[in-house]
Amino acid sequence: MQSSLNIEQLIPESLTQTAYQAFQQGKALFGLAHKNMSNRLTRLFVPNWEKIGQPLSKEEFDQLQQGRIQLLETDWKDAQEGVYPTSLLFENPWNEFFLYYPAVLLDLPLSWQKIRDREYQNFSSQVEQDGYPNYYLQNFHYQTDGYLSDWSANLYDLQVELLFNGTADPMRRRILKPLKKGLNAFSDVLPKQIRVLDVACGTGRSLKMIRTVFPKVSLFGADLSPAYLRKANQLLSETPEELPQLVQANGEELPYQDNYFHALTSVFLFHELPPQARQNVIEECFRVTKPGGIFIICDSIQAIDSPQFQTSMDNFPKMFHEPYYKHYTTDNLVERLEKAGFENIDVENHFMSKYWVAHKPV
Numbered sequence: 500m501q502s503s504l505n506i507e508q509l510i511p512e513s514l515t516q517t518a519y520q521a522f523q524q525g526k527a528l529f530g531l532a533h534k535n536m537s538n539r540l541t542r543l544f545v546p547n548w549e550k551i552g553q554p555l556s557k558e559e560f561d562q563l564q565q566g567r568i569q570l571l572e573t574d575w576k577d578a579q580e581g582v583y584p585t586s587l588l589f590e591n592p593w594n595e596f597f598l599y600y601p602a603v604l605l606d607l608p609l610s611w612q613k614i615r616d617r618e619y620q621n622f623s624s625q626v627e628q629d630g631y632p633n634y635y636l637q638n639f640h641y642q643t644d645g646y647l648s649d650w651s652a653n654l655y656d657l658q659v660e661l662l663f664n665g666t667a668d669p670m671r672r673r674i675l676k677p678l679k680k681g682l683n684a685f686s687d688v689l690p691k692q693i694r695v696l697d698v699a700c701g702t703g704r705s706l707k708m709i710r711t712v713f714p715k716v717s718l719f720g721a722d723l724s725p726a727y728l729r730k731a732n733q734l735l736s737e738t739p740e741e742l743p744q745l746v747q748a749n750g751e752e753l754p755y756q757d758n759y760f761h762a763l764t765s766v767f768l769f770h771e772l773p774p775q776a777r778q779n780v781i782e783e784c785f786r787v788t789k790p791g792g793i794f795i796i797c798d799s800i801q802a803i804d805s806p807q808f809q810t811s812m813d814n815f816p817k818m819f820h821e822p823y824y825k826h827y828t829t830d831n832l833v834e835r836l837e838k839a840g841f842e843n844i845d846v847e848n849h850f851m852s853k854y855w856v857a858h859k860p861v
C-alpha cells in the first residue's frame with residue numbers, strides 16, 4: 500500500500516501556529532510601512548491631502564488591531580477544525596508580489612495626478628469602454644484604467660493586500676465555512692455535479708480557495724473585466740484540478756439558466772455597485788440559485804454593526820475613490836435579499852468585513 504507523507508503531520512501544531520502568526524505579522528508590517536511611506540509622499544505631492552480624511556483615534560486604531568488579531572485566530576481555528584487545509588493559510592503569490600511591487604510604486608504618481616485633478620474616469624486610449632455600465636467606468640481606488648487593463652489586474656492583489664495589511668485572504672476565507680455547511684444540503688449529489696459560481700470573481704483568489712476545499716465540484720466565475728479574468732485564468736491554471744469556467748458577464752445579467760447553481764459567492768463587489776445595481780445583482784443571483792441552495796456575500800463592514808470603525812468607513816471612500824461606498828455602509832442588504840426571495844439570512848462580521856449567508860427556499 501502506498502503511504503503519502505504529509506508535511507503538516509511532521510511539524511508540531513504550535514510551531515505551525517507561530518509560523519502563521521509570524522507570516523501575518525510580516526505582511527502587516529510591510530503593509531503599514533508601505534502606507535506610511537506612500538502617505539508621506541502623497542502629502543508632499545497632493546496639496547490639502549491632510550484634509551481629505553480624518554485621523555483615527557487611538558481607541559479606533561487599537562480596536563482595529565484587536566479585530567485583526569481575532570480574524571487571524573478564527574482563520575487558524577477553522578483550519579484546525581478541518582474547514583480547509585493549514586497549507587491554505589500560507590498561500591501567497593510571492594513571485595507576483597516581488598515582481599509587481601516596483602510597479603505599485605511607479606503607479607503612485609498616476610494616483611496623485613488623479614486626486615489632484617479630481618479625475619476619476621480616466622482610461623488609457625487602448626482601453627475599450629463600450630458595453631460597460633456607466634457606474635463601472637471609474638478609477639476605483641484611483642486604479643489606473645479602473646478594472647480594465649492588464650496593468651491594473653497585475654497590481655490589484657498586491658494593492659489589496661497592502662490596503663488590508665495582509666488580511667484580504669483571511670477575510671475571503673470566511674466564506675468557506677458557510678459554503679461547506681450550505682453544500683451539505685446536497686450531500687446526495689455527486690461532487691462533480693455540484694455547481695458553484697463566484698460573482699465578480701476578479702483575479703480568482705476566492706475561486707482558488709474554493710477549489711482547494713472542493714477539488715471536484717464544478718466551479719464557475721463571472722466578472723465584467725476581461726483583464727481580471729485573464730489573470731484569474733492564470734492563477735487557476737497553476738493547480739492540476741479542472742479549470743473553473745470563467746465568463747465575462749455583468750452580475751446583473753448572468754448568462755445561466757434558472758436554478759442552475761447549488762451555491763453562489765460574491766466577495767468585495769457590493770460596495771462598488773450603486774443601489775439599483777445591488778438589487779439587480781441580488782435578484783439575478785436568486786434566479787440562478789437552486790431551491791435549497793445558498794448565496795454568500797462578503798463585503799465591507801457597515802455602520803449599523805461597526806459604529807466603532809466609523810472614521811475608517813468615512814475615510815475609505817474619500818481616500819480611495821469609492822463612489823458608492825457611503826450609501827453601501829447604511830444599505831440594508833437583508834431587506835434586499837428578502838425582497839429577492841431569499842430567506843433564513845445569517846449575518847456575521849470579521850474584522851473589516853461582513854458576511855450574509857442567504858438561502859433560497861426549497
Ligand SMILES: C[S@@+](CC[C@H](N)C(=O)[O-])C[C@H]1O[C@@H](n2cnc3c(N)ncnc32)[C@H](O)[C@@H]1O
Pocket residue numbers: 635646671698699700701702703704705721722723724727748749750751765766767768771
Ligand atoms: C473589489 S473587486 C473584487 C474582486 C474579487 N472578488 C476579490 O475578492 O478580490 C470588484 C470586482 O467586481 C467586478 N465588477 C464590478 N461590477 C461588476 C458587475 N456589475 N458585474 C460583474 N463584475 C463586476 C470588477 O471587475 C472587479 O473584478
